[in-house]
Amino acid sequence: MYSVKEAFYSLQGEGGQAGRASVFCRFSGCNLWSGREADRAAAACRFCDTDIRGTDGQHGGRFDGAEALADHLVALWPDAPGTATPQVIFTGGEPLLQLDESLIDAMHERGFDVAVETNGTLPAPPGIDWLCVSPKGETALAQTSGDELKLVYPQSDAPPERFTTLDFHHFFLQPMDTTAVGGGDVTADTVAYCLSHPQWRLSLQTHKITGID
Numbered sequence: 719m720y721s722v723k724e725a726f727y728s729l730q731g732e733g734g735q736a737g738r739a740s741v742f743c744r745f746s747g748c749n750l751w752s753g754r755e756a757d758r759a760a761a762a763c764r765f766c767d768t769d770i771r772g773t774d775g776q777h778g779g780r781f782d783g784a785e786a787l788a789d790h791l792v793a794l795w796p797d798a799p800g801t802a803t804p805q806v807i808f809t810g811g812e813p814l815l816q817l818d819e820s821l822i823d824a825m826h827e828r829g830f831d832v833a834v835e836t837n838g839t840l841p842a843p844p845g846i847d848w849l850c851v852s853p854k855g856e857t858a859l860a861q862t863s864g865d866e867l868k869l870v871y872p873q874s875d876a877p878p879e880r881f882t883t884l885d886f887h888h889f890f891l892q893p894m895d896t897t898a899v900g901g902g903d904v905t906a907d908t909v910a911y912c913l914s915h916p917q918w919r920l921s922l923q924t925h926k927i928t929g930i931d
């Protein structure tokens with residue numbers, strides 16, 4: 719049984735695949751925060767910008783098996799001309815609490831590339847086409863390789879220097895959206911860090927800038 723908060727069709731807003739049309743599958747629940755505001759200050763991850771509880775979002779629900787969920791997600795891809803390879807982005811919540819090989823296989827059988835957004839605390843199953851790891855505070859990484867490491871910046875307990883030698887193809891710094899935690903705009907600080915540490919590239923949350931989701 720898979721629990722899905724919401725599923726929707728949009729453009730990948732962040733990281734090295736920004737701009738690519740994708741079906742998003744947002745799994746419910748996370749191992750670093752309950753999703754309750756009352757628990758935020760004591761959580762291992764305290765700046766989450768997402769509602770991760772329940773299954774009541776658009777196209778959310780509980781799905782009995784990989785085939786049923788895969789069919790549900792494929793139906794969100796438009797019947798459109800062209801040769802683009804469809805992509806599903808499994809996110810959450812923490813997708814690696816639920817994503818398994820049978821769901822990855824079911825999406826591949828339907829012609830989709832499989833991308834994942836994870837906090838890196840759980841090992842990833844094989845077969846993922848684009849793995850994005852986004853470390854959180856002091857949490858230990860179980861997943862130390864992948865396509866991109868996308869660090870939300872700044873985190874006093876997760877400085878970029880800790881991650882520079884890990885086995886990733888791309889290193890992104892993404893300014894923290896401080897709306898939920900009551901802070902200012904940290905974009906200029908993030909730009910300054912990238913300018914002085916060129917290993918890191920800037921990732922903006924373009925879906926928020928454009929207002930697409």
Ligand SMILES: C[S@@+](CC[C@H](N)C(=O)[O-])C[C@H]1O[C@@H](n2cnc3c(N)ncnc32)[C@H](O)[C@@H]1O
Nearest residue numbers: 765766767768810811812835836837852894895
């Ligand atoms: C909501 S998380 C879900 C996936 C997974 N649990 C994770 O943390 O990577 C999706 C992406 O949003 C990023 N994110 C979450 N809160 C953010 C914030 N306040 N500002 C910027 N990025 C944020 C995460 O770091 C992650 O890359």
Ligand SMILES: Nc1nc2[nH]cc(C(=O)O)c2c(=O)[nH]1
Nearest residue numbers: 728729730731732809835925
């Ligand atoms: N458009 C869009 N792009 C995204 N990339 C990662 C997201 C996420 O919440 O995991 C996200 C999201 O929520 N919306």
Ligand code: SF4
Nearest residue numbers: 748751763766811837
């Ligand atoms: S690990 Fe991801 S889903 Fe969990 S609370 Fe942090 S940002 Fe949100």
Ligand SMILES: [Mg+2]
Nearest residue numbers: 731767768809
């Ligand atoms: Mg998001």
